């Protein structure tokens with residue numbers, strides 16, 4: 001039986017503009033604290049590779065660039081929540097992104113006796129988002145992401161930056177990482193942020209940090225928030 005001491009007091013949502021470093025931070029936090037990361041994008045990609053009607057629907061949405069239907073997302077989230085480790089803090093990465101998804105997640109967590117999540121918003125400016133994302137390269141074989149400036153450091157600035165230093169695959173710019181596409185995504189996300197902020201702030205479950213500094217500084221800020229909860 002679970003004692004009061006081990007009961008998780010808070011779960012968390014990492015919300016951030018594209019380029020704010022959500023996924024990297026989620027991984028770092030999970031390496032340091034008893035955290036289970038729930039990255040919806042990764043879970044959907046994994047589900048898309050399975051046979052069956054859900055996989056087919058997700059594949060279709062991804063191929064046409066549409067959002068995956070809310071009902072499919074709900075089914076996937078509900079399945080994931082049925083199988084989480086109850087002693088761990090849940091950290092949602094990239095979900096929820098709308099009020100509907102927020103209501104759904106709250107109701108599903110409440111039904112399972114899980115703590116309602118606190119949203120942590122990683123704030124960066126539009127200029128920073130563009131700088132970070134236009135310098136991002138992704139390996140088309142292993143999927144790892146790199147910053148151009150880190151690659152230059154690693155290679156002493158005298159090589160081409162088109163080869164993945166880990167697996168030798170091709171490094172490419174993601175199609176949605178062009179400055180115009182980034183600007184558009186930033187504006188969409190900024191609107192979402194305002195709507196969600198209003199909801200979570202009213203519920204007393206909102207904190208935000210300026211994520212402009214170094215990775216280490218931001219990591220320490222996040223550790224403080226989660227450990228202090």
Ligand SMILES: [Zn+2]
Pocket residue numbers: 139140141142143144164165166167168169
């Ligand atoms: Zn690679």
